[in-house]
Amino acid sequence: MQKLLRKQQWMPIAFLALAVILFSVYVLFPIVQSVWLSFYQWDGLGEKTFVGFGNYIELFQDGQFWTAFVNNIYWLIFFMLAPPIGLLLALFLNQKMMGIRFVKAMFFFPFVISQVVVGLVFSWFYDPSFGLFNKFIELFGFQPIAVLSDPNVVTFGIIAAGLWPQIAYCMILYLTGLNNLSPDQIFSSEQFDQCMSVNLKPHFFTAQVVAPAMAEAGGGSIINMSSNSWMLGLSGYPGYVTAKAGVSGLTKGLARELGGQKIRVNTVLPGWVMTEKQKRLWLTPEAEAELMVQQALKETIEPEDVADLVLFLGSDNSRMISGQSLAVDGGRL
DSSP: OHHHHHHHHHHHHHHHHHHHHHHIIIIIHHHHHHHHHTTEEOOSSSOOEEOTTHHHHHHHTOHHHHHHHHHHHHHHHHHTTHHHHHHHHHHHHSSOOTTHHHHHHHHHHHHHSOHHHHHHHHHHHTOTTTOHHHHHHHTTTOOOOOGGGOTTTHHHHHHHHHHHHHHHHHHHHHHHHHHTOOGGGOOOHHHHHHHHHHHTHHHHHHHHHHHHHHHHHTOEEEEEEOOTHHHHTOTTOHHHHHHHHHHHHHHHHHHHHHGGGTEEEEEEEEOSBOOHHHHHHTOOHHHHHHHHHHOSSOSOBOHHHHHHHHHHHHSGGGTTOOSOEEEESTTOO
């Protein structure tokens, strides 16, 4: 057994070793080597001559370096717009309406074409004689601009050409995620807190208030109300199921904590109880037939069935029952 555990401890290292070696050889080593070579004068073939920081001094005195540096800053800033713009487009396209498939295809188009085609399309788009960009700005009284030959705007024109497919890429990622989510799956922090406040917090704070009085009286019985939904793994109600599971966990903890003071703590897990509201709003012949298939006892659960268990847990007849979650669900669990 110990040999097996030792092997399991080494397994992650074995799997990571190859990746670390490849990353070191093809990424880290070239970076370190480039920094080391930057302190030498070398044509790539002959002998290397150590010049210290001479290459860096020459670089910082070169105007073209600073032009390239500023242009890279522009690229960095404007390319950060791709994710938020892609998200906005994804939210717009994530709806059902006539013609939305065609619109999606148009937005997908930049992602599937090659960079060469993107460059060609934008060369036509920026053309000062017939390009759509200049035709558009002429509508507002501006003179045509030769974007790709004007040193003041060419960087921004190329950035726009590069940003076009990048936005499409971000949009596809977001749209994929949105298509995998239904509105029922989107559960906000506020909704979760509200669910806990309604279904879990009252049990905790009520027990905290009544326990001292029960202990002073020589004992008592705390009966929490939960649901069998969390044990069934009911889908579509994540906050509710979490809270109801928390009630059973709270019951276990309180039973241990208060048992020394002769205070019993139990939880009742009702199934589908046929109250008047349930019958009026949700009970259908089809739903009742399906419920009878799932239950061992082929009768509906009435409020009196739950009340009888509560009365039993509150009486001295249950004096040695504590920390339990008892289901009243006709044998559905």
